[in-house]
Amino acid sequence: MLIFYLSFLKTPVKVWKQIVRLQRNLLWGGAGQDRKIAWVSWENICGPKNRGGLGIRDIRAVNLALLGKWRWRVITGGWKRELSVAEFDLLQDLLHVVTQSPLLEMEDSWVWTLDPTSSYSVKSAYLAITSVEAAPEQxxxxxxxxxxxxxxxxxxxxxxxxxxxxxxxxxxxxxxxxxxxxxxxxxxxxxxxxxxxxxxxxxxxxxxxxxxxxxxxxxxxxxxxxxxxxxxxxxxxxxxxxxxxxxxxxxxxxxxxxxxxxxxxxxxxxxxxxxxxxxxxxxxx
Structure with missing residues (x-):
């Protein structure tokens, strides 16, 4: 259920900090309410195991990576709607400029350079947001x-x-x-x-x-x-x-x-x- 909301709504800072607090307390203190010592920084805990981390996902980075999927669909034409009058006028102006320039005989397309398939993936976006390269294990x-x-x-x-x-x-x-x-x-x-x-x-x-x-x-x-x-x-x-x-x-x-x-x-x-x-x-x- 949490992933569903993260896929559609940008989580407020106060909310994701509270979620991280619950995760941290559960990791170090179990089900108890007492505050325990956090022996390892949360940044290291969220690091992948092949980089010495614990592999727990950063909830904020997951949220942004999931939302990026919708932006990718918009710019690649996966989500279409009727243009407004103002947008249609802007499109005509753009086409007028483009037709005056020499073009290659090939179709333009959007490319996601962070994934081998050239298409957007939540995993590659997450790794980019957390500044972790999808490289072989150290x-x-x-x-x-x-x-x-x-x-x-x-x-x-x-x-x-x-x-x-x-x-x-x-x-x-x-x-x-x-x-x-x-x-x-x-x-x-x-x-x-x-x-x-x-x-x-x-x-x-x-x-x-x-x-x-x-x-x-x-x-x-x-x-x-x-x-x-x-x-x-x-x-x-x-x-x-x-x-x-x-x-x-x-x-x-x-x-x-x-x-x-x-x-x-x-x-x-x-x-x-x-x-x-x-x-x-x-x-x-």
């Missing part, structure tokens, strides 16, 4: 997160993790949710600030966890500098597409298990065991 780690066998919520965690946009204690402190720096220490070891790289790589128990995973896979892991390097290490394990998908499934299972175990420790006062973490990864992958 060779970026964010574009490669989505092409693997894993639930969407698990892949979204990896997508946010590689951008350092997860509610790690260091990030929460930066947002001034914590008032004291002491509240930002790691939930697992309590000795260092809980950053993405610390929680998922350098924390003592997590470092042992990755070494156990590497031994299980039959590799020797050189401790990476950051989470992106670890992800690229998993990407480099597979020689073919199916093999690479399998290795990345293990990556998704590992980071998801770490994150869930960390949250259980904080909110449910659970415990973390390296052996149980490794077993979870084996079962999940």
């Amino acid at each position: 060779n970026s780690i964010l574009t490669r997160v989505w092409k693997f066998w894993a639930p969407s919520k698990v892949i979204v965690l990896s997508w946010k993790l590689l951008q350092d946009r997860v509610p790690i204690r260091q990030n929460i402190l930066r947002r001034r949710v914590f008032r004291e720096a002491s509240m930002s220490f790691c939930a697992l070891c309590g000795d260092f600030v809980e950053s993405v790289d610390h929680l998922f790589i350098t924390c003592d128990c997590i470092s042992k966890f990755w070494n156990n995973i590497a031994r299980w896979l039959g590799f020797e892991l050189v401790s990476p500098n950051n989470i992106s390097n670890l992800f690229e290490w998993f990407l480099g394990l597979g020689m073919g597409r199916k093999s690479r998908l399998g290795w990345l499934l293990i990556w998704h299972a590992a980071v998801w298990s770490i994150w869930i175990s960390r949250n259980d420790l904080i909110f449910d006062r659970g415990t973390i065991s390296i052996e149980s973490l490794v077993d979870k990864v084996k079962l999940s992958s």
Whole structure:
């Protein structure tokens, strides 16, 4: 129903901002009414997945692209009506000028240069409005997160993790949710600030966890500098597409298990065991 109205009416600024607000609140806060932290900018979220975005459509750009279809129909003759007297006089003046100029022996036509078919398409107009070229996928780690066998919520965690946009204690402190720096220490070891790289790589128990995973896979892991390097290490394990998908499934299972175990420790006062973490990864992958 929303698309129907967007196809015929230009949405007032106040309305589309309210729609975006509802989308943003649903994305970060679920069905609740409480306002949540937006960890990734809306502009990046609306970017296509092959450019590292989440692929959610910009409602304003969709509206303009749909309305452009009617303008295209008007100028290409797809929508005709009787000319008024004033318009008819203008047409006669135009024809008088045109007949005085040399013309090529071919029929003129409108061409939409943004689409290979030379005809207007809502998709090409949307990409033009959002300044996104319909080009091949970029060779970026964010574009490669989505092409693997894993639930969407698990892949979204990896997508946010590689951008350092997860509610790690260091990030929460930066947002001034914590008032004291002491509240930002790691939930697992309590000795260092809980950053993405610390929680998922350098924390003592997590470092042992990755070494156990590497031994299980039959590799020797050189401790990476950051989470992106670890992800690229998993990407480099597979020689073919199916093999690479399998290795990345293990990556998704590992980071998801770490994150869930960390949250259980904080909110449910659970415990973390390296052996149980490794077993979870084996079962999940």
